[in-house]
Amino acid sequence: MTQAPTRPVITEDTAEDVDRLIGAVAHDIAEDPFPVKGLDHIRFYVGNAKQSAHYYSTAFGMTCVAYRGPEQGYRDHAEYVLISGSARFVFVGGVHGNAEATQHYARHGDGIADIALEVPDVDKAYQHAIDQGATGLGEPHDVTDDNGTVRVAAIATYGETRHTLIDRSRYSGPFLPGFVTRAPIVERPAGGPKRYFQAVDHVVGNVELGRMDEWVEFYKRVMGFTNMAEFVGDDIATDYSALMSKVVASGTRKVKFPLNEPAVSKRKSQIDEYLEFYGGSGAQHIAVATNDIIASVDAMRAAGVEFLDTPDSYYDDQELRARIGQVRVPIEELKARKILVDRDEDGYLLQIFTKPVQDRPTVFFELIERHGSLGFGKGNFKALFEAIEREQERRGNL
Secondary structure, three states: OOOOOOOOOOOOOOHHHHHHHHOOOOOOHHHOOOOOOEEEEEEEEOOOHHHHHHHHHHOOOOEEEEEEOHHHOOOOEEEEEEEEOOEEEEEEEEOOOOOHHHHHHHHHOOEEEEEEEEOOOHHHHHHHHHHOOOOEEEEEEEEEEOOEEEEEEEEEOOOOOEEEEEEEEEEOOOOOOOOEEOOOOOOOOOOOOOOOOOEEEEEEEEOOOOOHHHHHHHHHHHHOOEEEEEEOHHHHEOOOOEEEEEEEEOOOOOOEEEEEEEEOOOOOOHHHHHHHHHOOOEEEEEEEEOOOHHHHHHHHHHOOOOEOOOOHHHHHOHHHHHHHOOOOOOHHHHHHHOOEEEEEOOEEEEEEEEOOOOOOOOOEEEEEEEEEOOOOOHHHHHHHHHHHHHHHHHHOOO
16 A cells, blocks of 8 residues: 655755755854754653653654663653654653652643753853843753763743753763763664654644733744744634644744644634643644655554544545645555645645644644645644544543
C-alpha cells in the first residue's frame, strides 16, 4: 500500500535542510531588538520522566542523549534529554513531593513548562525584555562544568510557561552543565526511518478568553516578533465551537507561536476544554517537521501513537481535490493514513494531528511536511476541529 516518496528522503540534516523543512526565511537577526537564533529546547514537567523518555524514544523515534538526576547531585528532579534532528525535548520528573516538577504536575498534568530560546547575548536580551515590561524569573548568570560555560536567564510568558534564554556558544557538553551523556534507551528498528521528525516547526499556546491580543502584543513588544497570520470568524469555527488565533514569529520564522483563545459558541471548544483540564493557559501542541510524513506516520502508528480520524468524505470532495492539485503523495495514500493537505500561494503542506499524549485532554502533537507553504493548514481547520469535537464528545466534554 505504501508508495515510495517521489523525492529523496534526507538522511543527514544540514542547517539548510532544517530551514527548508520549517519554512524559515532569510533575515539578519542583528537587525532585531531581541535577536533569537532559534528554539533551544522544550522542557516538559511530567509525572514519570523515566517512562516518558521511554515512550518518546519508542513511539516518537527520539534518541536519549543526556541525563541529570540525584546521581549527579541534583536532589529534586530526574531529567532526560531526547533529540530528533534539531528538535530537543527535556522530560523532567520530581523525585519527591515538594519538587517543582511534582507541584507543576499536580496542577497541570504532563505539560510544557519552558520553551527555551537560543540567543546570541543573554544579558542584552534579558534587559530588553525587562525594559519592555516582561517579568523576570531568573537574572543572567553563568552555569559551568568541565565542558565549559552556558549563560542563562528566564522570563515569564502566558500561564506558568517560561522562556529560558540560553547562550551555549562556550559549551561543548551533551546538553547543559551537570548533565552527563546517556546511551539511547532503545535500538532503532531495522529498516525504519532514521528519525520520525527533524525539527520543531511551531509551538501553539492557549490563553483565556480576551487575552490573546495581550500576549500577541507581548511578543511584538518584548521580542520584536511580527504578526504572521490571523484566523478569526468562519475560518476557524464549526457549527458547535469556535476559537480565534493569531501567529507571531521571529524575523527568520524559525520561531513561530500561534496563540489561541476561545470564542463564544454553542458548545465548549477545544480551547475551553484545554483550559479547564490544564488549569489555565499553557502550550497546547507542538508541530514537528518531517521530510517524509508517510514513513513517519506509518512508524509512529505501528508504535502505538493514536492520530485523529478524518472522514473519507474529506478526500472525496472534488472541490478540495481541485484546490490542492498535484502533491507528492497520491490522495488515496493520504486517505489511507488520514493525512490532511492544504495549498496556498507559496506551495502546499501535509499535516496530521495526534490525539492527546497523556490522560488529560491537553497536550498533543502535529506532524507537518512543508512544500513551499508557509501557512498552518487554514483550509483544514474545519475538518480538524470537527475531528477534535468527535473526540471531545466521546470524553463527554463537548
